[in-house]
Structures are given as structure tokens and as C-alpha cells.
Amino acid sequence: MAYSDKVIDHYNNPRNVGTLDKAKNNVGTGLVGAPECGDVMRLQIEVDENQIITDAKFKTFGCGSAIASSSLATEWLKGKSVDEALSIDNMDIVEELALPPVKIHCSVLAEDAIKSAINDYRVKNGLPALELPKSHH
Amino acid sequence: MLTFPIYLDNNATTPLDPRVLDAMMPYLTNKFGNAASRNHAFGWHAEEAVDYAREQIASLINCSPKEIIFTSGATESDNLAIKGVFEMYATKGNHIITATTEHKAVLDTCKHIEKLGGKVTYLKVNEKGLIDLKELEEAITDKTILISIMYANNEVGVIQPIKEISAIAKKHGVLFFTDATQAVGKIPVDVEADGIDLMAFSGHKMYGPKGVGALYVRRKNPRVKVTAQMDGGGHERGMRSGTLNVTGIVGLGKACELAKQEMEADTARISAMRDRLEKELLTIEESYVNGSVEHRLPHVTNISFKYVEGEGLMMGVKDIAVSSGSACTSASLEPSYVLKALGLSDDLAHSSLRFGFSRFTTDEEVDYAIGHVKEAVAKLREMSPLWEMYKEGIDLNSIEWAEH
Numbered sequence: 001m002a003y004s005d006k007v008i009d010h011y012n013n014p015r016n017v018g019t020l021d022k023a024k025n026n027v028g029t030g031l032v033g034a035p036e037c038g039d040v041m042r043l044q045i046e047v048d049e050n051q052i053i054t055d056a057k058f059k060t061f062g063c064g065s066a067i068a069s070s071s072l073a074t075e076w077l078k079g080k081s082v083d084e085a086l087s088i089d090n091m092d093i094v095e096e097l098a099l100p101p102v103k104i105h106c107s108v109l110a111e112d113a114i115k116s117a118i119n120d121y122r123v124k125n126g127l128p129a130l131e132l133p134k135s136h137h
Numbered sequence: 138m139l140t141f142p143i144y145l146d147n148n149a150t151t152p153l154d155p156r157v158l159d160a161m162m163p164y165l166t167n168k169f170g171n172a173a174s175r176n177h178a179f180g181w182h183a184e185e186a187v188d189y190a191r192e193q194i195a196s197l198i199n200c201s202p203k204e205i206i207f208t209s210g211a212t213e214s215d216n217l218a219i220k221g222v223f224e225m226y227a228t229k230g231n232h233i234i235t236a237t238t239e240h241k242a243v244l245d246t247c248k249h250i251e252k253l254g255g256k257v258t259y260l261k262v263n264e265k266g267l268i269d270l271k272e273l274e275e276a277i278t279d280k281t282i283l284i285s286i287m288y289a290n291n292e293v294g295v296i297q298p299i300k301e302i303s304a305i306a307k308k309h310g311v312l313f314f315t316d317a318t319q320a321v322g323k324i325p326v327d328v329e330a331d332g333i334d335l336m337a338f339s340g341h342k343m344y345g346p347k348g349v350g351a352l353y354v355r356r357k358n359p360r361v362k363v364t365a366q367m368d369g370g371g372h373e374r375g376m377r378s379g380t381l382n383v384t385g386i387v388g389l390g391k392a393c394e395l396a397k398q399e400m401e402a403d404t405a406r407i408s409a410m411r412d413r414l415e416k417e418l419l420t421i422e423e424s425y426v427n428g429s430v431e432h433r434l435p436h437v438t439n440i441s442f443k444y445v446e447g448e449g450l451m452m453g454v455k456d457i458a459v460s461s462g463s464a465c466t467s468a469s470l471e472p473s474y475v476l477k478a479l480g481l482s483d484d485l486a487h488s489s490l491r492f493g494f495s496r497f498t499t500d501e502e503v504d505y506a507i508g509h510v511k512e513a514v515a516k517l518r519e520m521s522p523l524w525e526m527y528k529e530g531i532d533l534n535s536i537e538w539a540e541h
């Protein structure tokens with residue numbers, strides 16, 4: 001199966017690989033997937049006092065499409081408000097990276113990672129966790 | 138001079154040896170006769186070539202040329218052996234014994250047998266990939282007609298104890314069939330010494346062409362028969378109808394002749410390259426060889442690099458062509474059933490690469506592959522949250538993963 005140029009670019013030059021201090025109150029961490037399934041994503045956001053995401057980092061165990069999906073997600077998250085970030089849909093990632101049907105689950109995982117990181121941030125800051133639709137993959 | 142990508146997937150298929158192509162060329166051009174045409178020179182030439190190929194093949198595996206049935210490849214040979222025995226020996230019984238690590242061509246054929254009302258026992262293997270001989274013997278009933286155990290495994294290269302298996306089969310009067318696709322042409326296979334009754338193999342795994350294979354069917358002690366699975370002209374002693382693929386058969390014959398002449402020298406050179414690559418890659422932290430290293434084909438190694446995912450890793454080693462036990466592209470997302478049968482956890486099965494070497498692999502290519510894989514593993518581990526957790530001393534089993 002051939003990868004799209006954008007997937008290859010993100011794979012070769014992943015944006016924002018790294019780790020934020022998960023102990024900090026303004027950092028939200030999402031860890032989704034499972035090693036048994038062949039993909040695990042950890043996505044972290046750092047939020048300023050105006051609810052703007054100033055930094056985002058990821059680490060991913062998975063195929064090229066999973067790495068590209070999380071790399072792209074961190075790019076999109078930076079500069080968005082937390083509320084705006086919630087509107088990122090997995091199909092946007094599918095479209096941007098031209099993922100084939102068999103790789104759609106990678107984009108779903110990235111969306112889950114974003115929402116999970118936001119929820120972690122909300123709970124840390126005394127906000128109720130958002131009801132997330134049950135993982136649909 | 139290196140040419141990319143470097144081919145290290147020789148258990149999937151091997152390149153055609155130029156000497157094999159040379160032998161085939163006349164039969165692709167002016168010697169185009171049908172081997173079944175008995176009344177003119179075109180047919181005679183074709184039949185002569187087929188007979189010669191039979192001898193070349195028989196000489197490699199130590200059988201009579203009359204015991205070779207030509208097929209389209211190992212998958213057809215597997216089907217013909219299992220279904221053919223099931224039908225031919227229906228009055229004797231309906232039970233077949235095989236193993237969980239067999240090729241799909243055997244496993245799916247056995248599934249078909251079950252649909253037809255047959256009984257199949259699937260033996261487990263140990264962590265080395267070997268079946269338990271005691272379990273095999275205990276599985277035999279008075280209804281058992283066939284034991285079907287592969288000679289060597291295609292994913293990890295593990296060689297089963299063929300002589301011991303055939304001795305058990307003989308003791309109980311059960312036929313023994315082996316899928317020897319990965320073994321013939323690579324290691325000495327002797328149907329007499331090994332006590333094999335039926336054996337499948339193919340051309341393209343031993344530097345021959347695709348689309349041709351053979352089924353060895355024993356004619357003496359005991360005389361074995363299989364029911365044909367295709368109706369037609371009654372070729373190949375009535376066991377496999379269809380105009381003979383003369384070109385392919387000539388290629389298979391030549392490939393067998395070369396294998397016989399060069400196996401010893403090839404094995405010494407190829408296994409040295411395999412061992413070197415394996416030793417170097419095992420210097421990578423948390424890397425493991427899958428399956429037995431004592432009972433193994435000389436030209437393959439299967440290694441798991443923990444905390445990196447196989448498909449992602451294959452993308453990182455784009456300069457070499459290998460295969461992975463990760464099945465991220467398959468709809469099921471299930472990793473290799475062979476590696477799982479060896480007891481590997483799913484995450485380790487997802488992290489595996491298979492390296493297969495050939496007569497044409499060079500030391501320079503091996504050197505490049507070693508460096509290339511090391512770099513890719515290091516890069517992906519930098520990106521892997523699991524690697525980070527491992528380094529922090531977090532037990533990954535203590536985490537509640539959201540299974541999906």
C-alpha cells in the first residue's frame with residue numbers, strides 16, 4: 001500500500017515530538033490505544049490563562065499513518081482555543097492526509113487523543129469532564 | 138554499488154536465477170510443443186524436457202522421477218495432497234492432524250475438510266515453534282488418515298522434527314504429508330531418509346519461476362494415491378489434469394539441479410550473513426529472535442524490536458524490502474497468527490520484522506541493512522510513548538489500555 005506524500009512527510013519530519021510535564025496544572029495529557037492493537041498515542045497540550053493552546057506534543061507507537069495523524073493533530077492544536085480544539089474531527093485528518101479506509105482508525109485515535117487530553121486538562125482545573133462519545137472503532 | 142531497495146524478503150519469493158531463465162528460454166520460444174502430443178517432434182521435445190526436469194527434481198529430493206506430480210505451485214500441491222488423501226482414503230477414516238503454525242494453504246484446506254465432515258486436530262507449538270511429538274502420537278485415532286506438518290515455517294524458519302514425525306506416522310499406519318515449500322532447495326530434504334509420503338514444494342522459493350510447483354507422491358512402501366481435484370485429460374498419472382507448464386517445469390528442474398550443486402556453499406555463505414545481521418541487530422536493547430535458533434533454516438531470521446510497531450518500522454526501513462508480523466494493513470488488524478502461536482504477546486508480534494537472505498544477497502547489502510534498521514529503531518523509539526514508559530520503569534501491563 002502506498003502512503004500519501006503528506007503521510008510520508010509527517011513520518012519523516014514529525015512535528016512536535018516530545019513530552020510536556022504532565023504534573024503541571026495547565027498541561028492536559030491523553031493516552032489512547034493499546035499495545036496489543038498495534039497503536040498507542042500520547043498527546044499533550046499546554047494551555048494559557050486565556051484558554052489558548054500554546055504548545056502541543058505527541059509520541060506515538062504505531063504505523064506511519066498513526067504517527068502522521070498525531071503529528072498533524074499537534075500542528076492543528078497549537079494556537080487554537082480549547083473549545084475550538086474540540087471541534088477537530090477525525091474526518092478532517094483523513095482528508096488532509098488522504099488516508100485510505102483501512103487507516104481511518106488512526107485518525108479516530110488522534111481525535112480521541114485530543115479529547116482525552118482536553119478532558120485531563122479540564123478535570124485538573126476543576127471543570128467537569130465532557131461526555132465523550134464512546135470510542136467508535 | 139548498492140541498488141535500492143535491497144531485497145531481503147526471500148521467504149516470500151526469490152529472484153529467478155539467470156541460469157534458470159536461460160534453460161527456460163527455448164521453451165518460451167521455438168520449443169513450444171505440448172508434452173502430451175505423442176505424434177510429432179514438437180511434443181517429443183517438450184516431453185523430453187519434462188522428463189529431464191523430473192529427473193533433476195527427483196535427484197534433489199531422492200525419489201523416483203515417476204513420483205513427481207507437477208502443479209501450479211505449493212498451494213495447489215497442499216490442496217491436492219490433503220483433499221486428495223481425504224477423498225481417496227475415505228473408507229479408512231476422516232481424521233487429519235496438523236499444526237497451528239502451518240501455512241494458510243494447509244490451514245484453510247483443513248477448514249474446508251471440516252466443512253465436508255472431516256475431523257481435524259490442530260497441534261499447538263511451543264515457544265520455539267516446535268510441535269510436541271507426544272501430543273502428536275496421542276492425537277492419532279483409528280480414524281486418522283493423514284498427518285500434515287510443514288518441514289520449515291515460512292515466518293520464523295523453524296524446522297520440525299520430520300524424521301520423528303514420520304516414524305510416528307509409520308508406526309500407526311498413517312500417511313505423512315509435509316509442506317516443504319521453504320525447505321526444498323535450501324536444506325537437504327530426502328524423502329527416503331525423512332520417511333515422507335507426500336510433499337509439496339514450489340519453484341519460486343528456490344530461484345525458479347512462479348506458477349510451477351510439485352507434489353511428491355510415494356509409489357512404494359506404501360503406494361500412495363490421491364484423488365484428482367481437477368477433471369480433465371488425466372495427466373500426471375491421473376492425479377492432476379491440465380496441459381503441462383513445460384517452461385515452468387524446465388525452470389523448476391534447473392532450479393533443483395542448481396540447488397543440489399550449490400546448496401552447501403550457498404548455505405555456508407548465506408547463514409554467515411544471516412548470523413551477522415542477527416548478532417548486530419540483537420545489540421539493540423529489547424530485541425528478540427522469534428522461534429528456535431537451533432532448528433532453523435539457514436537463510437531467515439525473525440526479530441522483534443520491542444516498543445516499535447512493525448509497519449511503522451517498515452516505513453522507516455524503506456531502503457530494504459522485508460516483511461512484518463504486524464498486520465496493520467489487514468482489515469482485522471490482527472498480528473501474525475504464527476508468532477501468536479509461539480506465545481508472543483500481541484505487542485511483540487506487532488513489533489517483528491522477517492529478514493530473508495538469498496544466494497544473491499551481498500555482504501555490502503547486509504552491512505547497509507544493519508545500519509538502516511538500527512537507525513530506524515532508534516528514531517521510532519524516540520517517538521514511542523511505550524519506550525519512554527519503559528525507560529521510566531513503568532510496567533506497561535499495569536496500565537489500563539483502552540482496547541479498541
